[in-house]
Amino acid sequence: xxxxxxxxxxxxxxxLHGHPRIEIIPLKVITPQKTYLDRVDxxxxxxxxxxxxxxxxxxxxxxxxxxxxxxxxxxxxxxxxEILSIHISSKLSGTISSTHAAIEEMPGASITTFxxxxxxxxxxxxxxxxxxxxxxxxxxxxxxxxxxxxxxxxTIGFVVDTLEYLHKGxxxxxxxxxxxxxxNVKPVLTLIEGAIEPLDKARSxxxxxxxxxxxxAEKIGTGCEIALGIAQFESLEEAEGVYKTMHDRFNCAxxxxxxxxxxxxxxxxxxxxxxxxxPMP
Numbered sequence: 122x123x124x125x126x127x128x129x130x131x132x133x134x135x136x137l138h139g140h141p142r143i144e145i146i147p148l149k150v151i152t153p154q155k156t157y158l159d160r161v162d163x164x165x166x167x168x169x170x171x172x173x174x175x176x177x178x179x180x181x182x183x184x185x186x187x188x189x190x191x192x193x194x195x196x197x198x199x200x201x202x203e204i205l206s207i208h209i210s211s212k213l214s215g216t217i218s219s220t221h222a223a224i225e226e227m228p229g230a231s232i233t234t235f236x237x238x239x240x241x242x243x244x245x246x247x248x249x250x251x252x253x254x255x256x257x258x259x260x261x262x263x264x265x266x267x268x269x270x271x272x273x274x275x276t277i278g279f280v281v282d283t284l285e286y287l288h289k290g291x292x293x294x295x296x297x298x299x300x301x302x303x304x305n306v307k308p309v310l311t312l313i314e315g316a317i318e319p320l321d322k323a324r325s326x327x328x329x330x331x332x333x334x335x336x337x338a339e340k341i342g343t344g345c346e347i348a349l350g351i352a353q354f355e356s357l358e359e360a361e362g363v364y365k366t367m368h369d370r371f372n373c374a375x376x377x378x379x380x381x382x383x384x385x386x387x388x389x390x391x392x393x394x395x396x397x398x399x400p401m402p
Contacts, residue, residue, distance in 0.1 A: 123255050124201040125248060126192065128184070128216055129159035130209045132352045132379035133245040142252050146192050148209075148216070148384045149182040156182075159384045168383035169355060169391060181384045183215045186222035193223060193232055203231040205261050207248055207268065209240040210315035233261050235268055238315030241385050242350035242397040243275050249375060250348065250402050267402045275399045276340040277312045278333025279352075280326055282392035309333055330363055330394060337398040338370065346401045349376035355391035363396060374401050 122142065127133075129147040137143060147158040150168070152175055157163035159181075163171070171179065184192075189206075196204055211217040220234045237244045247268055254264045307329040309321040320336060323329035341347060349367055353360035360378050367373055381393060 122200055123203045123205060123261060124196050125251055125255070126196065126204055126206045127244065127248045128208050129161075130214075130240045130382050130385050131207075131244040131248050132242045132350065132381060132385075133248055134375075134377040134379065137245075137249060137252065140252060142255060143248065144192070144196060146184050146189065148184065148214070148382075150383050150387060151180045151182055153177065157383070159382055163383050165354065165380050165383065165386070168386055172386075172391065179387050181214075181387050183219055186219045186226070189219050189223035190226055193227060193230065197230060203261055204233070205251060205255075205264060206232060206234045207237055207244070207251060208234070209244060210238045210312070211236045212238065212315035213240055213317075233265060235265055236315070237268070238272050239275060239277065239312060239397075241381060242352040242379060242395050243277050243312065243399075245352075245379060246275070246348050246350045246375075246397055246399060247271055254402070271399050271402060274341060275397060276337045277395065277397045278309060278320060278336045279311070279389070279393060279395035280307050280309050280323070280329035280333060281389050282307065282326075283390055309336075311336065326359065326392075326394075330359065330396070333394075333396050334363065334367060334370065337396060341398055341400055343371055346372045346374050347398045348401050349373040350397045351376075351378045352381045352385075352393075352395040352397075353378065354381035354386045354389065354393050356394045359394050363394060367396070367398075371398070 125143045147161050150157040206220050208216045217236045224232050251264050306322045309329045309332045311320045321332045351360045
């Protein structure tokens with residue numbers, strides 16, 4: 122069987138957790154007291170409490186090359202004929218570099234890596250479509266071609282309550298230009314070629330989410346069938362409102378809401394809502 126390995130930043134539809142084809146390698150959330158494995162020994166509720174009580178902002182780290190090598194070997198030993206390894210953007214994490222270093226130590230192993238140039242909901246949607254394609258009998262090469270098209274067409278908009286977490290975590294990118302200008306407004310951000318960039322600023326969270334949805338309409342239109350994903354951290358009611366509005370405006374398929382991983386939540390903070398749309402493969 123062809124198996125998929127992704128990382129814990131992938132916000133996938135709940136039914137995909139436990140899918141026989143998919144395994145997940147965790148990133149790490151690091152505090153002075155303890156290092157947590159993302160989504161293994163730290164869930165969203167525990168993480169929110171950690172954010173509220175920790176005197177310093179947690180940091181994050183990718184799996185090591187050795188951890189990837191051990192994971193790949195375990196998958197191969199347990200029936201994987203080939204592995205497709207789909208991961209967080211190389212512009213946001215060193216995870217892909219760790220995969221390459223691991224594979225160099227495994228000559229002859231049939232492992233293909235794919236840099237999603239995304240994370241969270243965008244990465245989760247790619248894993249979702251890859252699993253569907255492999256279940257339908259497509260080859261790894263065919264799936265990688267499909268993922269490349271998704272990567273090129275994926276449109277993401279997200280609204281955070283504050284830029285503080287992105288700034289302190291070093292992932293703010295060009296959105297740093299908005300620092301100091303956002304007293305009573307909400308930053309609207311996007312991912313461009315895998316890096317965070319500013320999209321707009323809005324006077325309220327609602328207006329910011331409207332701008333993010335309009336951005337998806339501008340980029341991919343409303344006439345085609347789209348895959349839709351929404352990620353949230355302590356913003357479920359707002360995410361549900363976005364879900365309904367997107368269904369009213371677009372022809373949505375494979376649509377779902379997911380909870381943001383603690384690793385990504387470290388950089389966005391609570392209150393974030395992210396929206397990803399892509400023409401159906």
